[in-house]
Each structure stands twice: as C-alpha cells, then as structure tokens.
Amino acid sequence: xxxxxxxxxxxxxxxxxxxxxxxxxxxxxxxxxxxxxxxxxxxxxxxxxxxxxxxxxxxxxxxxxxxxxxxxxxxxxxxxxxxxxxxxxxxxxxxxxxxxxxxxxxxxxxxxxxxxxxxxxxxxxxxxxxxxxxxxxxxxxxxxxxxxxxxxxxxxxxxxxxxxxxxxxxxxxxxxxxxxxxxxxxxxxxxxxxxxxxxxxxxxxxxxxxxxxxxxxxxxxxxxxxxxxxxxxxxxxxxxxxxxxxxxxxxxxxxxxxxxxxxxxxxxxxxxxxxxxxxxxxxxxxxxxxxxxxx
Numbered sequence: 689x690x691x692x693x694x695x696x697x698x699x700x701x702x703x704x705x706x707x708x709x710x711x712x713x714x715x716x717x718x719x720x721x722x723x724x725x726x727x728x729x730x731x732x733x734x735x736x737x738x739x740x741x742x743x744x745x746x747x748x749x750x751x752x753x754x755x756x757x758x759x760x761x762x763x764x765x766x767x768x769x770x771x772x773x774x775x776x777x778x779x780x781x782x783x784x785x786x787x788x789x790x791x792x793x794x795x796x797x798x799x800x801x802x803x804x805x806x807x808x809x810x811x812x813x814x815x816x817x818x819x820x821x822x823x824x825x826x827x828x829x830x831x832x833x834x835x836x837x838x839x840x841x842x843x844x845x846x847x848x849x850x851x852x853x854x855x856x857x858x859x860x861x862x863x864x865x866x867x868x869x870x871x872x873x874x875x876x877x878x879x880x881x882x883x884x885x886x887x888x889x890x891x892x893x894x895x896x897x898x899x900x901x902x903x904x905x906x907x908x909x910x911x912x913x914x915x916x917x918x919x920x921x922x923x924x925x926x927x928x929x930x931x932x933x934x935x936x937x938x939x940x941x942x943x944x945x946x947x948x949x950x951x952x953x954x955x956x957x958x959x960x961x962x963x964x965x966x967x968x969x970x971x972x973x974x975x976x977x978x979x980x981x982x983x
Contacts, residue, residue: 704824705775705801707876713776715927716752720782722924724755725965726913730846731756731817733908734975735763738844743767744812747836749802749845750774750819754783760815761787761795771811773800803829806836813837816845818973822879826891830898837980843900844977847885849907853972856912857882861930863952867945871937882929891976900978908975911961911968921960921967922953 701709716723735756740746742765748757751772761770772795774780780797787795800806803825814833823829833843851858871877885891888905895903915921925931926949935942935949942949960967 701775702801702803702824703876704822704879708776708878709778711876712878712928713778715932716776717778717782719924719928720753722913722915722920724753726968727818728755729910729912730908730971730973731759733910734817734844734846735759737906737975738763738813738815739842740764740813741768745810746770747806747811747814747833748772749806749814749816749833750822751783751797752776752779752817752819754779754786754797756815756817757783757795757797758787758790758792761792764794766794768794770795772797773802773806775799775801802832804832806832808835809838811836811838812841814841814843818846818848818882820845821847821882821884824879826880826885826894827897830895830900834899834980839980840982841980842977843980844975846908846973846975847891848882849972849974850886851883853909853970854883856914856969856971857929857931859956859969860925860953861934863956864925864931864934864949866952867949868934868938868942871933875933875937877933885974885976888974891974895976895978899981901981903976903978906975906977907972909970909972912971913965914957914960914967914969916966918954918957918967921957922950925953926950 740760740763744764746760746764748760751757751774754772757770757772780799784797803823814836848854892903915924926935957967960969
C-alpha cells in the first residue's frame with residue numbers, strides 16, 4: 689500500500705539533507721518535466737536488464753518522484769513489494785500521489801537517509817537511479833544499501849559517466865564558467881556531485897569497501913531532454929546541476945551578468961537536436977551491478 693500520511697521531517701537532518709529539502713527540492717519540482725522526461729530514457733533502457741522477478745522485495749534508494757519505484761512495483765507484481773526511500777518530503781508526496789492515481793498497491797514511500805542506515809536484511813534487490821552520486825560518504829551509503837539486502841541479494845545503481853560524455857551538463861557549465869568563478873570551498877552543494885562515481889576504478893573500490901561482490905559496469909548512452917525550448921533549457925541549467933550551482937553561488941555577480949550568460953547558453957542550445965518534445969543532448973551513464981555476500 690502506498691503511504692499517503694504526512695511524512696514528518698526528523699530533527700536530526702544533516703546539513704546536506706536540509707539543503708536538499710529547503711533549496712534543491714523546489715527547483716527539482718519546477719523542472720520535473722526535464723528530470724523525469726529526460727532521465728527516464730536511461731532507466732527505460734536499464735530496467736529490462738535488472739532481472740527483477742515477480743514476488744521479490746525491492747528497495748529504491750533516492751527514489752525521487754517515484755517513477756522508477758512504480759516501474760519496479762509493476763515488475764514484482766502483486767506478490768512482491770517495493771519501498772521507495774528519499775530524504776526529500778516534497779518528492780515523496782508527489783510520488784505517493786502518482787502511485788495512488790495509477791492504483792499501485794504493492795508500493796510504499798518512506799522518508800529516510802540511506803547514509804544513516806536502512807532496514808537491514810529485508811530485500812532481494814536494491815536499486816538507485818542517479819542517487820548514490822550524492823552520498824556525502826559513498827562507502828557509508830553503499831554499505832547501508834548492502835546491509836539492506838538478504839544474503840546473496842542483488843543491487844544495481846545508475847550513475848553518470850565522465851563529464852566529456854555528458855555534454856548536457858558539462859557544456860552549459862563550461863559556458864557559465866566563462867563568466868563566473870567556481871563556487872568557493874564553503875559553498876552549499878548537492879553533495880559530491882553528478883560525476884563523483886564516473887571513475888570505474890574508484891567506484892569499484894568504494895563498493896568493495898562497502899562489502900559488495902561480483903561488481904560489474906555496463907555503459908548506456910542516451911539522448912536526454914534538456915528543456916521544452918531554449919528558454920526552458922537555459923532556466924533549467926541556471927537552477928540545477930554544475931552550471932546552476934556556479935550561478936547560485938555567484939550571487940549578485942551572476943545576476944549582473946545574467947543577460948550575457950543567457951545569450952551564450954542560447955547559442956549552445958540552438959545547436960541541440962530538436963523534436964516536438966523539446967531539446968535533446970547526449971548523455972552517458974554506468975549501470976553498476978553487484979551482490980551481497982551469500983553468508
């Protein structure tokens with residue numbers, strides 16, 4: 689059953705979780721059409737490769753707006769169950785409403801911080817789409833995911849590959865950096881950032897330290913939606929991602945140079961692939977799979 693009661697905010701949120709709820713969540717909601725509409729191409733490609741079976745118990749970590757949790761709930765069927773976990777209250781409310789509207793009965797959403805721990809040993813499969821990259825302590829978050837699995841249970845997470853293979857984020861960031869300085873050491877950020885798990889060797893070492901076995905990396909490439917039009921794409925980039933962080937942290941200087949920045953971004957996006965849905969740019973992700981030890 690989808691949980692629809694109000695989700696209370698714990699009093700011991702980390703600074704990062706508070707930042708997500710107070711600053712980032714409203715922006716994510718404003719650009720939900722870009723984030724869900726665009727990123728769904730990666731999960732749509734990946735979902736058949738996950739091997740999720742009817743009757744399984746699944747945990748979706750950093751479930752966001754709940755679209756992947758709903759897809760997983762359909763795959764496990766009435767005999768299975770999916771729990772979506774996220775630290776953002778607003779995301780969970782929207783996810784629960786969507787699940788209820790679609791009549792998904794084998795799904796619940798829970799407010800939680802994976803780095804602080806998840807219910808141990810209860811799940812056959814743990815999944816995350818573009819969530820683990822934001823762990824402030826990757827090993828702690830990954831270890832929490834591993835402990836949430838039954839012995840021999842499986843996990844999979846999708847993360848962005850390197851900047852050069854993700855021009856949808858990197859190219860706008862480089863444009864903005866032509867006008868503004870990099871955020872300072874004391875900047876409020878979303879965490880390590882979208883490319884923090886791009887390096888295969890480093891991420892493999894983190895997963896091994898978290899206790900995973902049979903770790904494998906598989907590359908997926910897809911076009912992602914960057915906006916319904918040029919103005920929408922510009923607004924999205926100045927609100928979120930590396931370009932948005934740079935713009936936000938520059939404060940009044942960013943506003944002083946907004947017209948120049950928007951003009952330069954307009955030139956960039958004018959060269960993007962255009963369809964009736966909007967503007968599309970190249971992106972690349974890793975599907976990383978692993979297992980918990982059998983004993």
